[in-house]
Amino acid sequence: MPVAALFASVVITVRALELFRVLQLCCPRMGIQPFVRALCDIHSIAPRPYLSTQFSITYDVYLAILANVDARVQAALGRDTPNWRLKNACPACMYKLEGEVPIPLPFLATIDGNNSLKRFWRREREEFDADGKSVPGASKERLDNRVTPGDYYLPRDEVDKWSKEGLEELMRGFVPGSEVEDEGEGCTERWQNMKEDMTACVYGMYDETGIFPALCRHGFLLVVVDMVKSGELAKYGFAVTAHLLRVLGELGLGYDIGCKYGKMVRMHPALSSLTAGNNFRSLVGAFHGHAHNRQCQLSNLATYVSGMGLEDLEGCEKYFSQSNGLAATTRYATAFHRQQAITTYMKHADTVGAYQGLSLLLASKYRRALKIKGTLPLLQQTMASLGVETRSVFETWLQKEKVYLASLKKEPAHETLQMEYYQKLVNLRDHQERLDAIMGVETPFIPAPQDATYAQAAAQTRRIEMQRRHATEIRDKTLAGVQDLEIRLGGGPRWVPEDEEWVKAAAMLRNRRYQRALDELEGLVVARMFELSKVNMSDTGYKLRKHIAKALQARSKGVKSALDTYNTAAAALSPPRTPLTWDQIVDYAFLSDFDLLREGREDICDEPWAQPGGRLAMDQHFKLLRADEEIARLNLEIPRFITYMADEEAFLIHHEGRLRDNGNTVLAHQVWLQRRERGRFHALHMDRLVKLSKEPGFTASLLRGVSVNKEREVPAPPARNEDDDVEMPAATSAPREDGGEEEEDGGDGDVDVVADALEHILRITA
Template sequence: MFRILQLCCPHLGIQPFVRALCDIHGVAPRPYLTTQFSIAFDVYLAIRANIDARVQVTLGRNTPNWRLKNTCPACMYKLEREAPIPLPFLATIDGNNSLKRFWRREREEFDADGKSVPGASKERLDNCVAPGDYYLPRGEVDKWSKEGLEDLMRGFVPGSEVEDEGEGCTERWQNMKEDMTAWAYGMYDETGIFPALCRHGFLLVVVDMVKSGELAKYGFAVTAYLLQVLGELGLGYDIGCKYGKMVRMHPALSTLAADNSFRVLIGAFHGHAHNRRCQLNNLTTYVSGMGLEDLEGCEKYFSQSNALAATTRYATAFHRQQAITTYMKHTDTVGAYQGLSLLLASKYRRALKIKGTLPLLRQTMASMGVESRSVFETWLEKEKAYLASLKKEPAHETLQMEYYQKLVNLCDHEERLDAIIGVEAPFIPAPQDAMYAQAAAQTQRMETQRCHAAEVHAKTLAAVQDLEIRLGGGPRWKPEDKEWMEAAMMLRNRRYQRALDELEGLVVARMFELSKVNMSDTGYKLRKHIAKALQARSKAVKSALETYNAAAAALSPPRTPLTWDQIVDYAFLSNFDPLREGREDIRDEPWAQPGGRLAMDQHYKLLRADEEIARLNLEIRRFVTYMRDEEAFLLHHERRLRSDGNEALAHQVWLQRRERARFNPVDMDRLVKLSKEPGFTASLLPGIGINKEREVPAREDDDVEMLDATPAAPPRHEGDGEDVDGGGDIDVDAVADTLEHFLRVTT
């Protein structure tokens, strides 16, 4: 009872449950009762794990990585004669620091210098290991740390530098910064988990983050494990732009990733916090073969698993991992599997709804004068090329702006030097006069100022002369020259861009903090802290807004100033991109107009909807085939064990068959309802699995036992055996078998 209750409500701990038992039985609660119950519960879970292991051996499912290769029916139960699709397996990874565990230590000590030193560890030495293969061992993860890579780096010759598609995103994400990711938590041992999930929410593998934040080694370890076991892989990560480059430059992962067509992308939610250039290269909307997948499964999973924190924060290392593993197995069996048909149906309906917007897109194209949807592909390439041109200022323009700034400084230094030289020296009285010392000190100060001004003027003049040589010579610019005015305009544009970047960054932080204020399960203290930070951030945003408007007004022609209401209404970072100006004016380009951008995005959503339907057609048929084959396989072994006299194992196989089979009628009902909707193109007829391990010898009574009731064959009437075309008799038995098969599938 406690195991089921805790799996349904992870907040429930052992102590409140034991107190409830004491109240039911009318006895006073005692501390030793909680300890006894905890020991009994550990033994109970160990017995269940041992039984599961024996059943897996009996079924032949004890091979290495069997669970990972068969976790998700829709992803992994491939069928014969399937049409190939790009990126056949999609997963998502991320770190979560909610499931921390306090490090048990003695009180802090003080050394000879009076500095506090952490107390000695008083963790209980426990050799118990949580059952199952969800966790990667710590030793395997540590091989991917900086220390473990020293041997790999010896003799490694890096290839050409990989283009950094995520340039500009690094400063926005804390887990991209080395000083932040290397920060160790002083009070925790395990500081969270780093899981990987498939696109349907089934857990693939998880590692513990130990005494650190979200380091690269956790992602490397998980990625290498998935590539070695599953092969070709598309991965979603909130810092996918940076992580993809790290993998491609990694001495041990680069070859493995290239051989398996590895691709890292950013999720739909986190993608809007990346700059536009990064979005065009890494957002799922613009990547062929991705369908409508958002790659945000980890965020949904964390919203449920965070409830475990209440019972694992002060647990031992073994009990924490045991609770997490038990919960993960439960969510795979009951949560993800039970909701698989609902997820497939909702994804299919969403894709059909998006396909229904095609007439509206055609009307928009007609009003914009766009003849073909291929024009949108051209627009996207133009936008990419434009943003790539803004990545780095041309060297010639940089020299011109630097030369202009030095000339301005030189003019200022000349005026200051002339002003100092033009000041008459004070009259110095005779040495015996009382004013002699004061006048001499003033003269010395003026001479020092003149010397300093002359030195600064000489250095600036030397820098100007050096830049003139690098620019190819020519007469020195003057304020009335054309080159002077053009360089001044370029410098003002640069200040405008920097003011826009600062404003954009502050608005990003404000948006994410606002989302956290209303997040469920956020503590009171954290909400108060965020509220105070928002007050200070709002002042910073207003200050940055004033700086931006001043820089925008200095342009020629001046840009329209922004108001506070516009900043508050900005929901996505891409809204800032039309504000940017480069060396060419793009404001008249169709892809820079709001209507053009919406039409282009709608075009790519329609492309992804077609890909999503193609992928779902495969996944739905895989799921239907899996339900039939798994039921028949477990039923066969249940009979075999009973015939051999092993009733105990046969009962356990029956329990395992019932564990998922109870959801199959509901799943088939959902899929049958989906098949009646217009636009549905998948097949609900089972196929033939590529993996033959579930093949069993056919028996005449299989269908009778697998189904509660098999419809009888229709009665034969006069004339049933005659061919209406006069070509011969109909094979009535074949027709009856076909009808019976159709009715069985429908049931």
């Protein structure tokens, strides 16, 4: 490979370029510079800065050649139609077979934003305007009109169609009080990417601030967009969701803000028409669900949604933990080189990473479902101890919990007015007592002006008069508020501490303080839980770990202070609530039971679904339901995958022979390379699935099915003529002493070898 189009004085071997490509795909942190330095060490020459530039130019040409070859192969195979890759991204999700039993939410995906793959915006030094304020310098980005091949990325102009204008139209169509409005209420304050003032900020240091991908439940990348000069805005999710709905149809989507995002999608004038007939459902992932309130979990957590199986909808987090290694090589790259590196990595992650581990993932999911199903006897014992006759009771418990939590959601307007009126009366009494105390202070005697104490006495008199005037103004202002509330409450005599209404309002106000202290405590505990998970996460640097450790120390002090405030508010209730300890609130963070601590208008202490044993039994019931659904889904996905492997192999073999027969041996060789790229894993997949089939409780089929999609069909081989049959020579054998024929030496051994080989071939072709 020459490093220049004309008069090249340096060349780089294709083997070196291919070695670097594969090494970088396996270790994304490795850039061009360390590899070139390694080549310099091998050849015993001094490293020069221009060598890295020459290698980069040649590597771009090499990747362009590979992309061109791949495009020609796809065209020869008839796979160059729009969105072909997306429609065939995952064999287990999309390669449907004839005679399948329909399941709810047939396709599951997950989306999320990741700001690790940022890229610095190259600019001149900062300038100063006429007022002396610093302004960003002019851009000095290199002009590069090259476009990364492939269809992984959605264009920026396509994404921008869903920006501010669409959101303004969305808000104009918002109908207060609708059923959609209540979904996910209370979760907004817990997530920064749900706050408009947070998501609308522009990062001046970066151009692309991260990526926003969508993946299927098996880890195959569907589509990705760049986040540009902003945080995680709604337009990125809208663009991805609209593209998936148009191409794939039915969609169950997991997102860390799935509760509010689902409401925004259904209210959007352009997206609502797509979601209406496509069975769209927006849900919350299992990990992020801990930070959502309990009522949101009961509606949007996969555990309580029928048809979801055991899917956790957290595939993006696993994907980011691997792709974050690209940040070291893309942070200071050009826009084209950054997108080229990301696209190359994503294709490799699909072809080698996700496809290689697909059978292992299916087997792990199946074994997990079988393990959960094995807990049915334990649930039956728990039901007997709780006095529960049938599992349908747990469904009733869940509905009761939803009704109870809905009653805690919003205070009635009349109660709010009563509490505000009570607080105003208390304030009025305090202000009146303060005014009476000031009025009772005697005004000092003011001596004659020529007396030495005249100035001091006059100043004291002015101070007392000012205090009286201020106290009177505050009393009158509070009195006006009391009178206004009396009118809004419908009149009647003014409350006094001996009245029943006074006592009732005081109890409601204490309960409100208790609930607010509980909300603050819950928020701090959930934040601490996420920080702890970040400390133990791989690829977290030393400095970041130290920073998080300091934050945890401060957070622990805040949690202890909030815990003291909560226990004080709990003790003020009548009857007092049981104080909490540190161990209890940590458990509550994972069981998501904070909402049950709230004081409702009905006593739930004796309800079976509020007891720890009852809640564990109810959760186990829903896990068993999801395990049955997971097995039903896997019983479809495993035959799909097996059929795909056989059909893909036969399809590529057919076209390889067709191209070779037509004299295009070079393109036939490229088809063979593509067949080998994934075909090398097929024996491994079958071994894993055969081992899984021996597990007790396995009910899936390992037989090849018939695909609904007929584009991989190959013509049947021509019928053979009897005249073309070749007569096989008979096996020679030596006579035996008993008059029979003696078999050749090693005959039994040959039969065993052939039998084993035949069994192996049949198992693979099955």
